[in-house]
Each structure stands twice: as C-alpha cells, then as structure tokens.
Amino acid sequence: MKVVAFKRDLQGTGASRRLRNSGQTPGIIYGGVEAPVTIALDHNALFHALKKEAFHSSILDMEIDGKVEKVLLRDFQMHAFKQLVLHADFQRVDANKPLHVKVALHFENAEVSPAVKLHAATISHVANEIEISCLPADLPEFLTVDLSAMDVGQSIHASQLKLPKGVTIVTHGSDATIATASVPAGAVAAEAAAAKE
Incomplete structure (x- = not known):
C-alpha cells in the first residue's frame, strides 16, 4: 500500500x-x-x-x-x-531486522464445529489480534484460526495456530487462549429440565 x-x-x-x-x-x-x-x-x-x-x-x-x-x-x-x-x-522498516507487530486473527469454520453443530455452543473469541515476530518480507496480513475441530469445553491456544514460514508468536508468559467453546447457561438449564421430565 x-x-x-x-x-x-x-x-x-x-x-x-x-x-x-x-x-x-x-x-x-x-x-x-x-x-x-x-x-x-x-x-x-x-x-x-x-x-x-x-x-x-x-x-x-x-x-x-x-x-x-x-x-x-x-x-x-x-x-x-x-x-x-x-x-x-x-x-x-529494515528488511534484515525482525519486526514485533500485532496482526488480526480471522476465525473460520465455527458453524461446522462439533461445539456449534451438535451442542449449540457459543464460541467466544478471547483475542482478536496477536503479537508476532518476523522479517518484513514474511509479514502476514492476518492469521487464520480454524475452529472446525472445536468441541464444548475446549479452548484454542496460541501454540495451536498454523503459522506462515518465518513467523513466530511472541507470547508474554503463558500460552495465550485465543477462543473457547461453552454452552450458554440457559441452554444447560433447559436440557436439565427436559431430562427430568
């Protein structure tokens, strides 16, 4: 640009x-x-x-x-x-020096995940961007988060992201959580009531 x-x-x-x-x-x-x-x-x-x-x-x-x-x-x-x-x-930007920069996360395939399809769960995006390190030539426009295998009670962490060549994630401390899947409280109560009947 x-x-x-x-x-x-x-x-x-x-x-x-x-x-x-x-x-x-x-x-x-x-x-x-x-x-x-x-x-x-x-x-x-x-x-x-x-x-x-x-x-x-x-x-x-x-x-x-x-x-x-x-x-x-x-x-x-x-x-x-x-x-x-x-x-x-x-x-x-120096072409030979690595950059530390935040890039956006794009979430895909939530609608086909077991969490949504089978359990009507809600997938929460805990982070919308993540800090990465790479050379200027390797800088991605965004990173894709594939949610297709996600089930209820599971989380996706930074270490599970597929990264392009030359890109590393800069995490401060623990392995950051990117997304979680949980069933809304109302749905759990309704299921319990239906089971009692």
Whole structure:
C-alpha cells in the first residue's frame, strides 16, 4: 500500500491545529539510522486507509518528496468524538531486522464445529489480534484460526495456530487462549429440565 506524505517544518500546537484545519494530519516517521522526520498527510486519505485492516499490519510504501521509504503504522490518535485523526506515527522498516507487530486473527469454520453443530455452543473469541515476530518480507496480513475441530469445553491456544514460514508468536508468559467453546447457561438449564421430565 502506498501513502503520500509531505515534510513539515513548523511544529507545536498552533501549527498542528492550522494543519488540521487545512485538511491535513500531522505525523512522524522514526526508527532506523536516520533522524525522525515530521510529516503531514492528507486527512481524508489517511482516515479511509485506517478503516482497512491491511493498513495496520502491512509494510507501507511512504513517498516523501519523491523518495519512497518502507514504513509500518505504529500508532495513531483519534479525536474523542469527531471523525478526526489527530496524529499518526510510522516506523521505518529494515528488511534484515525482525519486526514485533500485532496482526488480526480471522476465525473460520465455527458453524461446522462439533461445539456449534451438535451442542449449540457459543464460541467466544478471547483475542482478536496477536503479537508476532518476523522479517518484513514474511509479514502476514492476518492469521487464520480454524475452529472446525472445536468441541464444548475446549479452548484454542496460541501454540495451536498454523503459522506462515518465518513467523513466530511472541507470547508474554503463558500460552495465550485465543477462543473457547461453552454452552450458554440457559441452554444447560433447559436440557436439565427436559431430562427430568
């Protein structure tokens, strides 16, 4: 994905406010061996790009004054109630250095799992994203969680995920739970009542 930005020289609250009033968003690029660069981006283009999941977990081609750099979106601030992006942070990417980045989890095949099909259970998504480590070239857009074999009372953990080549999961402490299957309390009570009759 390509992003066009412009260098900005003026900094501070007043300069940032004037920038936002003119339809632009202040930002910064940092990391690597070069000094941080303050930038301005087109607000509407950035606002719509932020709605795309891929924008958050892809290596972006950022063009500044005709020069293209590989960057990764690291952070952004939104206005408390207006649909307004206040600031965006990008980190330079070195092709030879591993990245630590969070990627989205996509859940598949819940409807064919024994938990849902046979027991009318509910599958809860405990996590919607997970932190991984990989080289920039191996960065996946998302990871798929296959729920087809899940039964009641079972959980899927981070260690059970199928990972693309070169990707490792960065878990802090224990093996994180990704999804669980349980029968809703009302359904259990109804089954018990039916059994008594």
